[in-house]
Amino acid sequence: MMGINLHMALRALLQNQLQTALTLCGMSVGVAMVVVVSGLGLGAQQRIEDQIESAGPTLITVRAGNYRPAAIVTSGQQDSSGGEPPEGTGSEESWNSWEEAESAAVAREQARAKTPVMDKYRTPADPLDSAELALIDGQVANVRAVAGTLSGNVTLDAGTGLPVRITRVAGFGEAWPEIRGWDLLAGRLPTASEHAAGAPLLLVSHDVAARLWPAGDALGQQLGLKGQTLTVVGVIRDTQGDGSSVIVPTIHLPLAMAQRLLGRSTYDEIIVRSASVGTTTQVAADIKLALRQLHALPDDTLDDFRVESQSVSAMPSMGMDPRLARAVHSNVVEFEQESWEEMAKSLRQAGRTFTLLLAAAAAVSLVVGGIGVMNIMLVSVAARTREIGLRMALGARMQDVMLQFLVEAVVLAAIGGLLGLLLGAGGLLVAEYGLAWATAISPTMLLAAIAMAVSTGVIFGYSPARRAASLDPVVALKAE
């Protein structure tokens, strides 16, 4: 029965080509408006989201060992109870020459190799290893990605002809480039199997590449480290800073390779991306709780690890001494984080309001399209009164007539809707590539637009169809 109605509807619409075409215009413009507007709204929302994400803190760093404020008072010494040697502070610049700096670095490396001395100011550290990584990955909610790293200084094999003798080796896993937001400038990233095997290859940042190979292309260059020959396969830019100091250039190796070179299987640092800006504080708190449980720390004991969100990590780069930053962070709880999350929330709210406002405007144009459908249907019912009377005389029930006209309205609206989708998609492409506006198309949105078109057909087709169905057959048969 539906097939017959569809057939009849298409025939009737084809018989009134001009009216049908005009109504289709109205309907498709309405639907196109909805598509364009929601595409722009969604695009704007995504752009807001991207900006929040890129500017806002979602990065959480977990380091082994804890820093106690007392250490600031006692000395300027580095905390090496289990973590990496902090870098990037002003002290290194005070060395007079590279030789001096290098020997200091060597000394530090040697000191590091020894068992950490425990004194009353330091909390003995449980090193971070795969247990912690798995725990954060598996047990903490709203974690988008987790990766671990370890780093240490390694002396280059003799005869490399490079301007440095020591390099800082940093291991990274597969998830790391995405979490850190590395841009690959040249070459490639290691493959999954190269990661698994700890292949002898390395990545350098473009700064380091320029320092080590000032003559030219870094790709394909080789380094000798502890008897192994490593090849440069990629050059990156690390938006977070690649951890290179002025003195000791950092090279990035597959984690397994770095672990072999440094003779450790633990991580210095685990970095975590939270699912979104709004969840970072919670994720950091959850990680703390989970790690305390894993390390079986009694309630009256301090953490034997540090969990820092991005804002705190960023403080040194804003000119604050990292030790002071940590002290501030431990006292002013989640200060910056909270305000960021508030801001993100209000930005998202604004985006949603903006989209809703636009959608309301689009809905109005859809209503206008619907009125067009209603108009053509009323005209059609009036013009075909005699046909309706005939169909009734031949046995059509009220519902048959009703269905016939309703299907006609819905077919009209649906065709208009499809045309509108194409028109709207075209409009969005123009906005995206012609005007460089942020746009987004989601399948849900397209389905919703079609659904709206069809329901417009039903809503605005109902009254004319009802009018047709309730005609008196005697009167309808006499109509001209």
Next chain:
Amino acid sequence: MPVISLQNLKKVYKLGDNTVNALRGVSLDIEEGEFVAITGPSGSGKSTMMHILGCLDRPTEGHYLLNGNDVSNLSRDELADIRNRQIGFVFQGFNLLPRTTAAENVEVPLLYSRPVLPASERRARALEALRAMGLTDRAFHHPSQLSGGQQQRVAIARALVNRPTLILADEPTGNLDTATSIEVMRLLQELREKQKITIVLITHEPDIAAYGTRIIAVRDGIIISDKPNVPRRVSDEPEALPLAAVG
């Protein structure tokens, strides 16, 4: 049992403050296989009678038994089913759907049959009905490509496609020339004689009424005469033409 039995049928229309007594007590029995011609001037109530007989309208008072069932008080949809299954209509203006083939026009009543017939069955029955009307080679022509006589024969095929017991013909020759009118009347006579279909014909032309087996005259809402008639034969016509030359 009569096919049609009217018992003191009355119909009152209200037009504003005026009431019009279109039918003022009509009683009538029509047996199976009769060819009844109802005549009368305009305003006599014959159209109202036709609408009630066709289950398009309901009487204000009295009873209408169609094949023994009282249909005077059925709902709109029940009446629609009765029209669909038991009554075939032939109209003055043919009432074919424009830009629709003859076969599709004939299929229309089958669209509303319950249970719904499959499309192939509908098409087969429509073509069969058209064949019976001698229109096999016109089955896929649109009404605008057919002559008046051919159009009326398509309409008769449509009336017959659902195998009704009663054919109601409302001025079926009103839009046709004499030769074609005669051809249509011959077809109706054949239906009565070969298929025992009861036919009620409404006309104001005595010439056309003469083809019936019974002539009823209506005036001012009552029956003024009801006589059996020796039907006029097509062969009586001086200008009778063979079928092939018609239309």
